[in-house]
Amino acid sequence: MRSLRAGWRLLRAIVQMLRGWWIIRRRFPRLDPDQREREVERWARGMLALMGVRLDIQGAPSADGPVLLVCNHLSWLDILAIHAARHVRFVSKSDVRRWPVIGTLADGAGTLYIERERRRDALRVAHHMTEALRAGDAIAVFPEGTTSDGRDVLPFHANLLQAAISAGASVQPMALSYVDDASGIPSLAARYIDDDNLLSSLWHTLGAPPLRAIVRFGEPQPANGRERRAWAASLHADVRALRRHMD
DSSP: OHHHHHHHHHHHHHHHHHHHHHIIIIIGGGSOHHHHHHHHHHHHHHHHHHTTEEEEEESOOOSSSSEEEEEOOOOTHHHHHHHHHSOOEEEEEGGGGGSTTHHHHHHHTTOEEEOTTSTTHHHHHHHHHHHHHHTTOEEEEOTTSSOOOSSSOOOOOOTTHHHHHHHTOEEEEEEEEEEETTTOOBOOTTOOOTTOOHHHHHHHHHHSSOEEEEEEEOOOBOOTTOOHHHHHHHHHHHHHHHHHTOO
């Protein structure tokens, strides 16, 4: 039964991916930025539903940019959950751009790419983030720098917060959690840590009983007079608190 459920959901997810590819290739050239953002949100919500994941939004995402959202990182599924809750531009490793279909989807969603093997590339990305924030965009980052098992939030790196400080943009903390939708018990079905690979993590997620992705937003914080390392430590505490108070 688990394999049948996973196989059926996988088939539907592939169809939804191809639909997203078609929308970006054919419809996006005729849409304005606001219409594109709404298309991305609808597509992400549709993908979650097809994968058996219900979205639970708690708190209110910042309605307008510029804003930098910082969130804990649990899985590849985080990007879908956040896009479904509020369209943002993500910072992702440059390899994603070369992935078939997924690269097109990432480009269409406005992803900014970083070459992690080049230490100085973070400066280039921070510069582009600053420009995007000054233009009024919403950008999301995972300051932990990697995924965790969700039992706690790893320490935050402060480098990318400089973009919000330079642009004078607000930062909004947010937290993610995945639970069994029937019982509310935390679920590790979508985990992507240690020796997990994308295919095995995807299969675990698709074969699991229905999940609920909880996305909880905190209050936006102005950048005025902030020092990035102290702000990173404060935001880390805020995200941990948001996780503790998820309904």
